[in-house]
Each structure stands twice: as C-alpha cells, then as structure tokens.
Amino acid sequence: MSLDVAPEYLKFYLSPATPRPTCTITLANPHAKPVIYKMLTTCAAQYAVMPNVEVIPPGEKIEATVSMAPGPGKDDPSFYSNRRDKFKIVSAFITPGLKWDRLDRQKIWTLMQSYPDTNFHAQYMRCYHLHPPTLEEQQAEIDALKAELAKVKEENEQLRQALSLTRRPTSYSSWGEAIPSYDQVVHGSPKW
Incomplete structure (x- = not known):
C-alpha cells in the first residue's frame, strides 16, 4: 500500500x-x-x-x-x-x-x-x-534550446520537401498534361 x-x-x-x-x-x-x-x-x-x-x-x-x-x-x-x-x-x-x-x-x-x-x-x-542559475547559465541553456529548435526546423523542412515529392502527379492525360493527384485536388495545390 x-x-x-x-x-x-x-x-x-x-x-x-x-x-x-x-x-x-x-x-x-x-x-x-x-x-x-x-x-x-x-x-x-x-x-x-x-x-x-x-x-x-x-x-x-x-x-x-x-x-x-x-x-x-x-x-x-x-x-x-x-x-x-x-x-x-x-x-x-x-x-x-x-x-x-x-x-x-x-x-x-x-x-x-x-x-x-x-x-x-x-x-x-x-x-x-x-541556488538559482546565473545569467550565464540561463543564456547557455537558451542558446542550446535555440540550436535544438533550428535543427528541428531544418528536419521539418526536409520532411516537408520529401512529402511534396510524394504528392506530385503520376498520371498524364492524352495531351501530355499532368493529372493532379487526389491530395493535390483536395488540398488545392495546382489549379487546372
């Protein structure tokens, strides 16, 4: 207990x-x-x-x-x-x-x-x-968090680019124009 x-x-x-x-x-x-x-x-x-x-x-x-x-x-x-x-x-x-x-x-x-x-x-x-952290210790922690945030933003951008590659059209019409994928139509990427 x-x-x-x-x-x-x-x-x-x-x-x-x-x-x-x-x-x-x-x-x-x-x-x-x-x-x-x-x-x-x-x-x-x-x-x-x-x-x-x-x-x-x-x-x-x-x-x-x-x-x-x-x-x-x-x-x-x-x-x-x-x-x-x-x-x-x-x-x-x-x-x-x-x-x-x-x-x-x-x-x-x-x-x-x-x-x-x-x-x-x-x-x-x-x-x-x-004892409370000194200003230098607080600044070092802030800098470390900013560096980590920048790294996460960079990884997010890489993932966003990889995701945009998967959303590209894979079919073409008989005239040679790209037919948008379902995601592109639903989310409004290209206008046709």
Missing part, C-alpha cells in the same frame, strides 16, 4: 527574492479505500507542511505545500551546503467503519495509531537546496 507521490524529491531554489521558497507535492490515492497520510521531516522547525495530515478519498489526489521557514542565518548559502533534510510520508488505509469525513484529521491520525491492526507504510523524500 503506497501513495503515488510526485515529485520524487523536493528542490528549494534559494534567492534573496524569495525569502520563503516553497515546493508542491502531489499525493494520489490509487486504491479503492480512503487513505490517511502524515508528513514528517527531520527538521520540523525548518519547514511547514500544509496540510501535514489529510485523508485522500479513493482515486483522488491532493496537493501539499512545503514551505521553508525564514530565520537567522538562512540568508547565508553555507547554511544549506551540508544539510541532509529528509521527509517521510506515513500512510495507512482508514479503518472500515470510521466516519473519517466528520472527524478532525489529527484526531483520525491519533485513532489510527491506537488501532493494533493498522499497517503503516512509509515513503521517503530527499530535500535539495539549490
């Missing part, structure tokens, strides 16, 4: 322009039963998860937002260089008969922990702190 989680890891882009970087996680329940999950982290003071406890109905998905908490020293890039923060998503099927749509999510989680036959499943996510 597990949830479908996307993405597989969290990436926070650190910059002075975004004092509180956030990531969005999509949690999907592919099962025929409702699932409750709780999201835990190795550094609870560093991150805020909304919602950190939630019930996902069968076949549905929700989005959880993970935000970094602002604080002293967090503007310094070396603060994040050696961090090994991880997230753990613990999930379980809702016990049959539990009226989960009427109870507080935290209370449901407490009840689920008290049941001896509850099977919990854990999934782990790594967390990466990245």
Whole structure:
C-alpha cells in the first residue's frame, strides 16, 4: 500500500527574492479505500507542511505545500551546503467503519495509531537546496534550446520537401498534361 507521490524529491531554489521558497507535492490515492497520510521531516522547525495530515478519498489526489521557514542565518548559502533534510510520508488505509469525513484529521491520525491492526507504510523524500542559475547559465541553456529548435526546423523542412515529392502527379492525360493527384485536388495545390 503506497501513495503515488510526485515529485520524487523536493528542490528549494534559494534567492534573496524569495525569502520563503516553497515546493508542491502531489499525493494520489490509487486504491479503492480512503487513505490517511502524515508528513514528517527531520527538521520540523525548518519547514511547514500544509496540510501535514489529510485523508485522500479513493482515486483522488491532493496537493501539499512545503514551505521553508525564514530565520537567522538562512540568508547565508553555507547554511544549506551540508544539510541532509529528509521527509517521510506515513500512510495507512482508514479503518472500515470510521466516519473519517466528520472527524478532525489529527484526531483520525491519533485513532489510527491506537488501532493494533493498522499497517503503516512509509515513503521517503530527499530535500535539495539549490541556488538559482546565473545569467550565464540561463543564456547557455537558451542558446542550446535555440540550436535544438533550428535543427528541428531544418528536419521539418526536409520532411516537408520529401512529402511534396510524394504528392506530385503520376498520371498524364492524352495531351501530355499532368493529372493532379487526389491530395493535390483536395488540398488545392495546382489549379487546372
């Protein structure tokens, strides 16, 4: 039993322009039963998860937002260089008969922990702190994409020319005039 989680890891882009970087996680329940999950982290003071406890109905998905908490020293890039923060998503099927749509999510989680036959499943996510790309890196990526686009346009033109060769008339009338093909008549290539 597990949830479908996307993405597989969290990436926070650190910059002075975004004092509180956030990531969005999509949690999907592919099962025929409702699932409750709780999201835990190795550094609870560093991150805020909304919602950190939630019930996902069968076949549905929700989005959880993970935000970094602002604080002293967090503007310094070396603060994040050696961090090994991880997230753990613990999930379980809702016990049959539990009226989960009427109870507080935290209370449901407490009840689920008290049941001896509850099977919990854990999934782990790594967390990466990245610095935004420099202007030079962005320009290099733009140049590479432009070169790839030019190559695709050239291949398209070659395919278009090859296709036009196949649409040429192959029959001739008794007077020696070309009889247009069906494609040429339908698409209006030559007028006769």
